[in-house]
Structures are given as C-alpha cells and as structure tokens.
Amino acid sequence: MAQQKTIFASNLSTMLPSQFADSTDKPAQFAGLHFANEIWKHNTAEIMGHPETDADVFDTLLAFAKSIGMVDLPLQKEQPGHIVNSLFVPLLSAGLDLLVRGVADVQAIDKTWMVATGSPKGPFGILDVVGMTTVYNINKMEAEKTGDLAKQDVVDYLKEKFVNQGKLGVTTGEGFYTYPNPSF
Amino acid sequence: MAQQKTIFASNLSTMLPSQFADSTDKPAQFAGLHFANEIWKHNTAEIMGHPETDADVFDTLLAFAKSIGMVDLPLQKEQPGHIVNSLFVPLLSAGLDLLVRGVADVQAIDKTWMVATGSPKGPFGILDVVGMTTVYNINKMEAEKTGDLAKQDVVDYLKEKFVNQGKLGVTTGEGFYTYPNPSF
Structure with a gap:
C-alpha cells in the first residue's frame, strides 16, 4: 500500500484522469502526466488533472516534469488527446484528405507545410512517426462514428496501401517515405 | 490585347481558377499561381489549374516559379485555400478552440506544438502573422455557415479581445504576443 503522500500519475493518450480517479483510492493525488512520441526530441509533459485533483499535487507534477528535463505544460481542464493530439489530428486529417481526394501528392503537401511553417516535417513525415x-485505427473509429464517406475513403486507402502491405511507417522502414533516409 | 502566347496567372487565396477562366479570353492559358504570407521566408508557389488549363501552360508556370526562387508546388485539381490554407485552417481552429474553451493558455498550446513538431511557431504565433x-472574418463566415456555437464563441472572443481593441497581430505590434520580441 502506497504512503499517504504518494502521487499517482499516468500517461493517458486519449483517456481522461476522471476515468481512473476512483480506482486510485486517493483521487486528489491522481492526475495525468502525458509524454509524446520521440520523447528524447519532443520533451513535452502535459499535466492534466480531473476536477478533484489537489492543486498542490498538480503543481508538484509540473515541477517534477521540469526537474526531469521535460517542458511542463499545464491543462486547465480535461481534454481527450491532450493539447498535442487535439492539434495533430486536425492537421494530419487535412493532409490525408488532400492526398486521398487527389488534390496533391505527398511531396507537394509536405513541402508546402515545411516551407510555409519552417517545420522539419510535413503531415506525412509526421504520420510515418505516429x-x-x-x-x-483513429480514422476507422472516426469514420464509423460519423459515417463520413470521405473519411471512409481515407480508411480504405490506408488499409490497402499501407496496413495490408506491412508498410507501417518509420518502425518498419517504409510508410509514405522510406527510412532511414526519407526524401522530404 | 495580349499576344497569343501570353499566360495569365493570379494569386487566388480562397478563389478558384475556374471562377475567372471565362473572363480571360484564353482559358487554356490561365491558372492560379499562389504565394503565401512572408514570401521572403516562406517561398511557396502553389500552381492550380482549372479543368481547361493547358498542360504545357501548367508546366511553364511550375518552371517559372522555380526560376524566380520559389518552391514549385503543383495541385492536381482545384481546391479552395490551396494546400497551405487547407492545412493551416484546421490547425489554427483547433488551437483557438482549446484556448476559448479554457483547456490551456496561449503559451502552453504554442509551446506544445513547437516542442512536439520542432516548428519555430505555434498556432498563436502563426495567427498573429495571418x-x-x-x-x-474566416471564423465569422464559418460560424454563420454552420451555426456552430463553439465557433461563435471563438468569433466573440476574437472580436472582444483583439479586433475591438485594435490588436491585430504583428502589423499593429500586438496580438496574442507583443512584437517585435514575442515571448514564444
């Protein structure tokens, strides 16, 4: 059994602290502490409490994140996907939509974004990391939830061109680009 | 009167070449050639034809863009907002949504994006440039078109905190940040 002062924190992805708080026995000492992909490069720590998280516990987690070399990022209320995925999903969906509708190819879309924003990667370079x-899975859930036919086209495209062919992105050496030397 | 070989091209923002093609007298020699904000840093040239644009004219425009130091970006079909705004609008809307719903503040949202993607600016740094x-105006049109109440909250927020106070972004020295030395 944990000591009285012990703080519990968890990576949460799309889940919310309030879904787990009651199972912790000490809800006031529980919050989300969410890290991202490629933590060695992208050292974000999003701290998200639930309505009963103690304010001191929240501040202690911010300080803890900082102390281990992370950028501490407070959320003022619960948000599925935290800040990072709430921003990534709309951008990446827009890129996939342009590609699957045949508006432009992977290179043109990524290059536009990289030059326009000064980012080292465009939507498809990011998708390969994800x-x-x-x-x-994210697009499939969304297509099933909304019945959006354009979204279903994206799902079919991803399945046929990537999932079924074992081209899963950076981890398998091929996705929209080939690795370790992608052409973006 | 222009010579037979003259090519007409125009910046288009959210408009489409097919809206103007018939007024040019030579529709096959007309296409969109779209530059972005801060062209000296962000040298994108999106080339967008309409269904009757001649393929040679399209290729000539790509070559012309390159020859004047731009990154030539071909679109395969008409798309309002081209590539760049089709990607920017969803990202910037997601950032505004998080802010106006009180999920996180400007600094936390921008810092998350900058660390997560390696970009020099987050959504609010970009909004100040736009x-x-x-x-x-974009959010107002969208709110009126969709009747989306969350979008209307964004419109009210922008009007009250920025438009009514003359805080219009980089051009006026203040927006989400103050310039010339923004704190992001």
Whole structure:
C-alpha cells in the first residue's frame, strides 16, 4: 500500500484522469502526466488533472516534469488527446484528405507545410512517426462514428496501401517515405 | 490585347481558377499561381489549374516559379485555400478552440506544438502573422455557415479581445504576443 503522500500519475493518450480517479483510492493525488512520441526530441509533459485533483499535487507534477528535463505544460481542464493530439489530428486529417481526394501528392503537401511553417516535417513525415496502425485505427473509429464517406475513403486507402502491405511507417522502414533516409 | 502566347496567372487565396477562366479570353492559358504570407521566408508557389488549363501552360508556370526562387508546388485539381490554407485552417481552429474553451493558455498550446513538431511557431504565433482581421472574418463566415456555437464563441472572443481593441497581430505590434520580441 502506497504512503499517504504518494502521487499517482499516468500517461493517458486519449483517456481522461476522471476515468481512473476512483480506482486510485486517493483521487486528489491522481492526475495525468502525458509524454509524446520521440520523447528524447519532443520533451513535452502535459499535466492534466480531473476536477478533484489537489492543486498542490498538480503543481508538484509540473515541477517534477521540469526537474526531469521535460517542458511542463499545464491543462486547465480535461481534454481527450491532450493539447498535442487535439492539434495533430486536425492537421494530419487535412493532409490525408488532400492526398486521398487527389488534390496533391505527398511531396507537394509536405513541402508546402515545411516551407510555409519552417517545420522539419510535413503531415506525412509526421504520420510515418505516429505509425500507420495508429493512424488507421483513429480514422476507422472516426469514420464509423460519423459515417463520413470521405473519411471512409481515407480508411480504405490506408488499409490497402499501407496496413495490408506491412508498410507501417518509420518502425518498419517504409510508410509514405522510406527510412532511414526519407526524401522530404 | 495580349499576344497569343501570353499566360495569365493570379494569386487566388480562397478563389478558384475556374471562377475567372471565362473572363480571360484564353482559358487554356490561365491558372492560379499562389504565394503565401512572408514570401521572403516562406517561398511557396502553389500552381492550380482549372479543368481547361493547358498542360504545357501548367508546366511553364511550375518552371517559372522555380526560376524566380520559389518552391514549385503543383495541385492536381482545384481546391479552395490551396494546400497551405487547407492545412493551416484546421490547425489554427483547433488551437483557438482549446484556448476559448479554457483547456490551456496561449503559451502552453504554442509551446506544445513547437516542442512536439520542432516548428519555430505555434498556432498563436502563426495567427498573429495571418492577422486578426482575417482570422476573425474566416471564423465569422464559418460560424454563420454552420451555426456552430463553439465557433461563435471563438468569433466573440476574437472580436472582444483583439479586433475591438485594435490588436491585430504583428502589423499593429500586438496580438496574442507583443512584437517585435514575442515571448514564444
């Protein structure tokens, strides 16, 4: 049994602290502490409490994140996907939509974004890091939930061109680009 | 009167070449050639034809863009907002949504994006460049078109905190940040 002062924190992805708080026995000492992909490069630590998280516990987690070399990022209320995925999903969906509708190719879309924003990667370079299995699952859930036919086209495209062929992104050496030397 | 061989091209923002093609007298020699904000840093040239644009004319425009130091970006079909705004609008909307719903503050949202992607600016740094008048107008049109109440909250927020106070972004020295030395 944990000591009275012990703080519990968890990576949460799309889940919320309030879904787990009651199972912790000390809900006031529980919050989300969410890290991202490629933590060695992208050292974000998003701290998200639930309505009963103690304010001191929240501040202690911010300080803890900082102390281990992370950028501490407070959320003021619960948000599925935290900040990072709430921003990534709309951008990556827009890129996939342009590609699957045949508006432009992977290179043109990524290059536009990279030059326009000064980012080292465009939507498809990012999707390869996220990994095609995750991308496929997120789009599939969304297509099933909304019945959006354009979204279903994206799902079919991902399945046929990537998932079925084992091209899962950076981890398998091929996705929208080939690795370790992608052409973006 | 222009010579037979003259090519007409225009910046188009959210408009499409097919809206103007018939007025040019030589529709096959007309296409969109779209530059972006801060062209000296972000040298994108998106080339977008309409269904009757001649393929040679399209290729000539790609070569012309390259020859004047731009990155030539071909679109395979008409798309309002081209590639760049089709990607920017969803990202910037997601950032504004997080802010106005009180999920996180400007600094936390921008820092998350900058660390997560390696970009030099987050959504609010970008919005200050776009300028608050444009941001306000785009969101207002969207809110009126969709009747989306969350979008209307964004419109009210932009009007009250920025437009009404003359804080229009980089051009006026203040928007989400103050310039010339923004704190992101």
